[in-house]
Amino acid sequence: MKKFLILLLFFFSFSNVFAAPEDEQVPSSGRSRWDIIWRSAVIPGWGLLHAGETKKGIFALSTFAIFVGLEIQGHQVLEHRKEKYEQSKDVLDVYLLGFRENADPVTLVTLQGQKEIQHLEYENAAYKSQVKLGLLVLKYVVQLGFANFYGIKWEKGEIGQGLRFDVDKDYVSAPYQGAVSSSSLAQRFSLTYSFVF
Numbered sequence: 206m207k208k209f210l211i212l213l214l215f216f217f218s219f220s221n222v223f224a225a226p227e228d229e230q231v232p233s234s235g236r237s238r239w240d241i242i243w244r245s246a247v248i249p250g251w252g253l254l255h256a257g258e259t260k261k262g263i264f265a266l267s268t269f270a271i272f273v274g275l276e277i278q279g280h281q282v283l284e285h286r287k288e289k290y291e292q293s294k295d296v297l298d299v300y301l302l303g304f305r306e307n308a309d310p311v312t313l314v315t316l317q318g319q320k321e322i323q324h325l326e327y328e329n330a331a332y333k334s335q336v337k338l339g340l341l342v343l344k345y346v347v348q349l350g351f352a353n354f355y356g357i358k359w360e361k362g363e364i365g366q367g368l369r370f371d372v373d374k375d376y377v378s379a380p381y382q383g384a385v386s387s388s389s390l391a392q393r394f395s396l397t398y399s400f401v402f
Contacts, residue, residue, distance in 0.1 A: 282330050
């Protein structure tokens with residue numbers, strides 16, 4: 206629950222970054238970047254799928270799902286390590302209660318060492334779980350930022366589908382050396398290309 210509240214606080218602290226200016230006009234093309242942003246906020250990648258960017262949307266959704274899976278796995282490992290630490294602590298407490306006066310020093314040191322090892326493994330699992338949660342939050346914020354950036358370009362119609370390659374014919378008047386006249390009509394091709402992402 207604590208992690209969920211931290212995630213919400215972190216998200217809402219950045220929500221005003223993506224807020225629309227009050228004097229912003231609605232585009233005439235019917236495209237709005239807010240369609241992409243709110244969909245990406247609900248389910249990462251959904252906004253890009255809505256905009257027709259299937260590969261980018263699937264990539265965003267799958268990477269977010271991987272990070273969620275890693276966080277769930279990290280939380281399960283954390284719970285397992287916590288249980289093992291509590292068991293080792295209970296075994297030491299029971300041994301101390303049962304053999305108060307004549308406790309074997311070797312057994313006592315072994316049980317204390319096991320408790321410390323389990324405690325260190327629990328702290329290590331807690332640290333890894335926090336790192337995975339931080340990466341999940343970072344991925345979420347970055348994909349929202351990309352959705353905003355992409356949405357602005359999509360709204361203006363500047364986004365295309367990958368490589369654009371055009372071949373046009375261009376007729377120009379150019380001098381021709383073999384002709385009797387000083388100029389002749391020549392055909393020229395104009396090649397244009399652009400990468401749009």
